[in-house]
Amino acid sequence: ADPIKIGSVVSATGPSAFLGDPEARTLKLYVEELNKKGGLLGRPVELVLYDDGGDANKARTFATRLVEDDKVVAMVGGTSTGATMAMIPVFEEAGIPFVSLAGGIEIVEPVRAFVFKTPHTDKTACQKIFEDMKARGITKIGMISGTDGFGKSMRNQCLKVISDYAITVVADETYGATDSDMTPQLNKIKNTAGIQAVLNPGFGQGPAIVTRNFAQLGIGLPLYQSHGVASKSFIDLAGPAADGVRLPAPAILVGDKLAASDKQKPVVAEYKASYEKATGQPVSTFGGYGFDGIQLVTKAIEKAKSADPKKIRDALEGTKDYVGVTGVYTFTPTDHLGLGTDSFRMLEIRKGDWVLEAPTR
Amino acid sequence: MNGGPTSLLDVSDIGIAFGGLKAVDRVSFKVEAGQVFSIIGPNGDGKTTLFNLVTGIYRASQGKVRLAGEDITGLAPHLLVRRGMARTFQNLQVFFRMSAVENVMVGCHLSERTSFLADLLGLPAVGRQNRVTRERAMELLDKVGLAPLADASAGALPYGALKRLEIARALAASPKILLLDEPAAGCNPVETEAMDHLIADIARSGVAVVLIEHDMKLVMKISDRVLVLAQGRPLAEGPPRAVRDNPDVIAAYLGDHGAREADRAHG
Amino acid sequence: MLGKALRARYTPLLVLAALMVLVPLVSTSSFHLRVAALVWIFALAALGLTILMGYAGQVSLGHAGFLGIGAYTVAISPVRLGLDPLLCLVLGAAVAGLVAYAVGRPILRLKGYYLAIATLGFGVIVALVLHSEAEITGGPDGMAVSRLSLFGWRVAGATSWYWVTAGALLVGALLALNIAASPTGRALRALHDSEVAAAGTGIDVASKKLAAFVVAAVYAAVAGGLLAAMNGLITPEAASFSHSIELVAMVIIGGLGSVFGTVVGAAFLVVLPQMLTALQEYEQAVLGLLIMVFMIFLPQGIVPSIRAYLMERLP
């Protein structure tokens, strides 16, 4: 039978490659496995995957190509918010469901008929972090954010919700996505009176360098990172300096440490095993976004018993209690994200490993 | 200054130093329209530098240059051309990626009457102007004997031809005064003679010519006046014959050979 | 006959126009039309560089900065100033031209690589501003751009955009060809070879360079405006260093100073990556390899090298 074509555009190269690459690998891996199991609705599945190199303009072109040339029935991809926003009009106009892998809240707010997303929003991450800070009695923090899309957007979201927790930002610094030294900024933060903790919204290598410089300067305050560094490589890069860093992250990083009763435990364990076997690399949350994206779509196709884009969309919107590696999803016509704060776990890094739900000091 | 009629070119007390070296040191001279004024002197004694001072390529540390009575000291080179001063270069400065005729067409730049906007829009006037310019450039090439090579790339022309090409380009600006830096270098005696006629022609048309040259036959034959520079200072100035007979000049510059050559010019 | 055609001034324009008519006859897929429209847009931006680099011999490694200025003017001014998008396109060109004038005056005194680093710095600063001033520019994730309407006609759909961008490129190419064959063009090529001699013929070298720089900026700004309006979204990526390099690469690969070459160069760098996607992770390596191979075997660029080859073989 004709294959069912699912499209994807990710940033497999370029500055966001460490997000896009695991996404791409996961998508390929799962489509392969799906086909081994006989595909969907008795038809093979074909993944049409393009690399936008981090360029929104290219992403837009590939989106057109997926719709016009490849005639895909659904799309899973969009590594960055910018690329996702550039592609949305194409899929909206064509009426093809699009599950984005990017963090920005504007992707699903306002809700668009055909657009869904799998990652947590920055807002939930901020809330999780501030909850933890509040529990530890922290009221004055310094913030050092990356100026990339992720860092900027998270910084803004955090500033929006921070007052709910009676915490104030007394030092607000930034660094460029490719900087290799953040000592000057951290030095300023260090010298700000009354500071009790530091939060670093950012992804990529920046947070690792922040963490190292933080230790070098002997700042000695609690350091919070974001879900943007939720991969093993952060611990490797930051080295011993990572000890004591806290961050909100999905279950996937601590799969083996989850309680046996945890719903996510089996899903996470299975994904981790198969990904690490196939690629020889440790899992990251980013690959997990891709996993959830492709699962949501294939489940929707099965449920709709049709490869018609409209029907897939309707089935997607009807998703209820899908247990993924990132969290448990329930989409509604007014909620195309479908994740709650509880899908984030607070982790602390100790001796080079993630520790779950670290009790407050 | 002295109340007499103003000279076309009046250089007074000009000078410049590089590091400690006074390359040109308080040199003065005057050139009248239609005159051929030659500057000679040992290698490295400041002739080219003097040209560079007069034409605004170097900034003089002292002295003044007047053109037809107007003070032009320190004016940018392109403004000097507009006032009627054109030159050639000892180390060739040819537009190597253009054809011979295009080189001369660039020289006609000042007489071209189109605007940037017209050029952009490709108005018919531009086409007309191009034809006029080309014709004029061809005439000039013909005058220096390069008409057959008009469409050859300048990069492919032999050395001697390039010297003449530069003259044609300088003439294209319709200068009142023309400064030539060793135009006969690289020419054999026959070709030098053609150069001699060319320069004489130019002078006859009322253009003042200032000439730097080491070919004594040429210098002695066509110069009205000769200035000898030695170590940046004027060593002698006067009519060719007087300069040739000056023992200082013979000792510092001419030598036997030069003196002989100079004599041949006077037959 | 062919030899004569190769020399004629407007031949490139005719060939280009013929190509533009041909593409929609071959395919009406809006993907193909979009790719073609992108070729026209980037060719337009690169054409400015052809005038600046190819004619006048002055490099710019920050040209995407002007593209960004044009794009963001089109994105921002309808929101902030309530201007009509078409007017914004013009405004973008004007803003870019003014910025080029202000920036060009001091830096065009620099030569060669020093000019390269100065323009590069300019581009980096523009990209940084677009990136950082999130309240106005939307920051790294970019901002939405309202639809362009031409005299009441709302430009939408791949076909419309194809023709709008094609038209813009044709006009741009016509102007570039006009300059080449004019006194201004001769002056630019002259100062490319020798600034001293150019000044020695009365050319005001500084102002000619500045004019070329401003024109080049205007080309890029118009292209940027079209890009923003066509995508309906613009990100600071548009002004990035890598885009500046890409524009320079289009000019050189196609053939420095050749108008048609610039279009070929743009097509090379826009279409080739689309064709190489089948190679998956080998795409980058093969793209790099192809650039090298083309430059080694056609060192003058694609169009001039082929043209020279034909000229030698034709009467």
Add this chain to the structure above:
Amino acid sequence: MLTVEGVSSAYGRISVLHEVWLQVKAGEIVALVGSNGAGKTTLLRTLSGVQPARAGRILFEGEPIERLEPHKRVMRGISQSPEGRQVFGPLTVEDNLRLGAYRRQDAGTRGRLDHVYGLFPVLAEKRKIAAMSLSGGQQQMLAIGRALMAAPKLLLLDEPSLGLAPLLVDQILAAVRALRAEGLTVLLVEQNASAALAIADRGYVLETGRVVMEGTGAALLVDPKVRAAYLGL
């Protein structure tokens, strides 16, 4: 010492040399005269290997060298003072001269340097100055001096007197004669044909890429055709 057998050369499609035949015997001064564009420079470039020969053979000391790279020819003992001086502009005068001896770093280098400084005292004065700030004539001296630094067996001089003051022209030609007395062989291209032929043992006349006449220097000097076409007499 040098035999050129039917050498042709071209720039792209434009043929410049058409089967040039000539010979330079050891210890001779041979002058090459011809008008602008005759191909004199091209011939010298072909001999040095910076311009490929399309056809023909070049024998140096009996061995074919037309396929050798330029630096190998220098190692065999051919050096050239090229047209247009071609000095290393940003390098100092002394560095320029030392580079002339790039392939001949031996005990004699110091002596040759002194010799060149003796020949052109102004270069010694300016030894620490960048070559590009020298005057035209000074650069010409530098180019000749640099060629001498290689202690060549065969010296190719392309218009050595170009741009030199009359006094120096005499000196250069005298120096060439002195070098010959020391056993050096010289192929001399000159526009100052009468002076060149006067010191040359033999001469060739090149016209549009072909040798059209040859003879002893004295014979050519009195040849009516040569006198009319190249000496202006």
Add this chain to the structure above:
Amino acid sequence: MSEFLQLVFSGLTVGAIYALIALGFTLIYNASDVINFAQGDFVMIGGMGTVFLMASGLSLPLAALIAVVAAVGVGLLLHRLAIEPARGASPVTLIMITIGASIFIKGVAQIVFDKQFHSLPAFSGDAPIPIGGATLLPQSLWVLGTAIGLVVALYLFLEHTLVGKGLLATAANRLAAKLVGINVTLILAMAFGLSAAIGALAGVVATPITLTRYDIGTLFALKGFAAAMLGGMGNPLGAVVGGLLIGLLETFGAGYVSSTYKDAVAFLMILFVLFFLPRGLFGGRSVERV
């Protein structure tokens, strides 16, 4: 005061990295007038190569040595297969070839290595050295030391050996270089090989500080190029001073002006310097002779 000192330490460290990259540019530029856009990728090969060789069990010194040798091999191949065949082409064409090479090297690196960031352990531990209230990482001393060592070596090579002079002569006048017997091909190959070695060495010493990834070369090339230009192209001392200065400008910009606009601060200063010294700090003021 301690804040100031801290900024100086940071600036010098980052600056020394830029300086090392700028030195690599200097050599190839000196031999050929070409800016090698693949210079940053040599840095990447040094860093990534060492990371992956160490992962396969080699000791740091051995892994670094092999990585540097590999980079030299890449440099020589680049010259032999891409630059040499295009002999005689204009600098613009050659630069385009190096841009192609840079894309190619990145493309291959992402397959041979991977797309993740990697780090190396600091050579002499991570314990910061406290000085006057500020801290300095031992690795910074490694970087600074390497930069100083290489600039001295390069200076001696270019100014005091005939081959070094031959290299400068080749760029100054290719034709004349051939006429005095310089094997121009060999000189160019040497320049590429040495540049690659310098770049790779920079990658090895800098990776513990900057981290590395297959595409980090672009950024390094940009900063190194800026450093080389600020110092005055072709002058090794200029490269180092330029690099250190840009490093200091960036950190002081971040510390005292705005961390967002620190790159702008650095570039504005470069523009300012070039306005008064159009050939950089050490580029000389040579006047064109006409």
